[in-house]
Amino acid sequence: MMLSALVPNDTAFHPSTFVLLGIPGMQDQHVWIAIPFCSMYILALVGNGTILYIIITDRALHEPMYLFLCLLSITDLVLCSTTLPKMLAIFWLRSHVISYHGCLTQMFFVHAVFATESAVLLAMAFDRYVAICRPLHYTSILNAMVIGKIGLACVMRGLLFVFPFVILIERLPFCGHHIIPHTYCEHMGIAKLACASIKPNTVYGLTVALSVTGMDVVLIATSYILILQAVLRLPSKDAQFRAFSTCGAHICVILVFYIPAFFSFFTHRFGHHVPPQVHIILANLYLLVPPVLNPLVYGINTKQIRLRIFDFFVKSR
Numbered sequence: 001m002m003l004s005a006l007v008p009n010d011t012a013f014h015p016s017t018f019v020l021l022g023i024p025g026m027q028d029q030h031v032w033i034a035i036p037f038c039s040m041y042i043l044a045l046v047g048n049g050t051i052l053y054i055i056i057t058d059r060a061l062h063e064p065m066y067l068f069l070c071l072l073s074i075t076d077l078v079l080c081s082t083t084l085p086k087m088l089a090i091f092w093l094r095s096h097v098i099s100y101h102g103c104l105t106q107m108f109f110v111h112a113v114f115a116t117e118s119a120v121l122l123a124m125a126f127d128r129y130v131a132i133c134r135p136l137h138y139t140s141i142l143n144a145m146v147i148g149k150i151g152l153a154c155v156m157r158g159l160l161f162v163f164p165f166v167i168l169i170e171r172l173p174f175c176g177h178h179i180i181p182h183t184y185c186e187h188m189g190i191a192k193l194a195c196a197s198i199k200p201n202t203v204y205g206l207t208v209a210l211s212v213t214g215m216d217v218v219l220i221a222t223s224y225i226l227i228l229q230a231v232l233r234l235p236s237k238d239a240q241f242r243a244f245s246t247c248g249a250h251i252c253v254i255l256v257f258y259i260p261a262f263f264s265f266f267t268h269r270f271g272h273h274v275p276p277q278v279h280i281i282l283a284n285l286y287l288l289v290p291p292v293l294n295p296l297v298y299g300i301n302t303k304q305i306r307l308r309i310f311d312f313f314v315k316s317r
Contacts, residue, residue, distance in 0.1 A: 013173050013174070014100055014170075014173075014174060015100055015174055015176065015177070015178040016099065016100055017097050017098065017099050017100060017178060018097070018098050018099075018100065018103045018178050018179070018180050018185065018190075019096045019097055019098075019178055019179045019180065020086070020090055020096050020097075020098055020180050020182060020183060020184065020185070021096065021179060021180065021181045021182065022087075022090045022091060022096070022182075022183050023183065023277050023280050023281065024181045024276055024277065024280075025276075025277055026277055030090070030091040030092075031091060031092060033091060034087070034088055034091035034092055037084065037087065037088070037091075037284065037288065038084075038088055040288050040289075040292050041080055041084040041088075041288065043292050044076065044077070044080050044288065044291035044292045044295075045077065047291075047292065047294075047295030047296060047299070048073040048074075048076050048077050048291060048294070048295050049073075049077070050295065050309065050312070051069065051070070051073045051295050051298065051299070051305070052070055052073050052074070053312075054305065054308045054309060054312060055067075055069065055070050056070070058308055060304075061304060061305075061308070064127050064131075064138070064142040064147055065124075065127055065128075065131070066304075066305075067147050068120065068123055068124045068127055068147070069124075069298060069305075071120050071123075071151050071154070072117065072120050072121070072124065072253075072294060073294070073295070075113055075116050075117040075120055076117070076290060076291035076294055076295075077291065078109070078113050079110075079113045079114065079117060079287055079290070079291060080287055080288050080291040082106055082109045082110050082113065082184075082287075083106070083110060083183065083184040083284065083287055083288075084288065086098065086106070086183075086184060087183040087184060087284065090183060098185065103180075103185040103190065104166055104169060104170075104185070104190075106184060106185045107165065107166075107169070107185040107186055107187055107190060108162060108163070108165065108166055110184065110185070110186055110287070111158075111162040111165060111186070111187060112158040112159050112162040112163075113158065114158075114213075114261070114287070115157065115158035115161055115162060115208075115212055115213065116154050116155050116157070116158035117257065117290070118212070118213050118216045118257070118258075119153070119154035119157055119158065119216065120151075120154050121216065121220065121250075121253065121254055121257060122216045122219055122220055123150050123151075123154060124250055124253075125219070125220040125223040125224065125250065125254075126150075126223060127142060128223070128224075128227060128246065128247050128250060129223040129226060129227055130142055131246065132227050132230055132231065132246070132247075133226060133227065133230045157212070161208050161212050162208070164204060165187045165201075165204070165205075168187075168191070168200055168201045168204060169187070169190055169191060169201070172191065172194035172196055172198065172201075173194060173195055173196055174193055174194055174195065175194075175195035177193040177194070177195065178193070179193075180193065181276060181280075182280055182283070183280060183283075183284055184283075184284075186283070187201065187205055188201065188202070188205060209265055213258075213261075217258060220254060224247070224251070227247060231244060245301070248301050249297050249298050249300075249301035249302055252293075252297045252301070253290070253293075253294050253297055253298070256289060256290050256293050256294070256297070257290045260282060260285055260286035260289060261286045263282065263286075264279065264282040264283050264285075264286050267279055267282070
């Protein structure tokens, strides 16, 4: 049975449902492709859940750096959970149909949580800047109230900048087009089905990517330039090494988050020679790889977290 026959040929302004194809041209391999994705999703749930449990239950870790790490783990859990369950349902249960409003909801959370995580990484860079460049004022600058306000600002910024995506999609007619060659609903994937100009969608999407996420990258880079200058002025090599080691995990997390995300973003808009299968796999990986690797990076590179995890598993045994 053709996938287009799964739903009626709705010619209304908005279709009642969309059909997510999965990975076009690789439908026969869906069952096997889902296995590594499912394994990575389980690792993300276990890793981030462990980080949250350890930080929440150990009062000695209720410091700004670890509170921001808590917020990062929460966004990671939400980020991968917005897409992976539906993707696995497509691959294993052939549940390709998603409601129109369900699709818009998924699109909203994918982009909003991604923008929120980018803001959290910026907040963590600011935390490292204050810890190294203003160590005597660290606890007074980043007190509990300030951290709460920063966390709220990260979430609100993501919601406010992404909500116009929903409005821009709502204004588009679809003329019965309802088949999305993807594993989840994302802004340009939906917009390209429309039978009207999507220039406002393209312009706003690029504007958000460059002015929000791009600005985060610039500010993070600026903070690390200032950190580098401060570290090189430290009198001893040992002090320099300790300062760099506190930033190592965060730098790894930044690279893991932004490199695949920007690669996927720009190939989607400008890399017309890139096979669609490659783009779709990359689009899934940039939402899944950071939640998998972030707990591993912080668990290995952060001594306090590493010791708490070791103690946790020893006591469990």
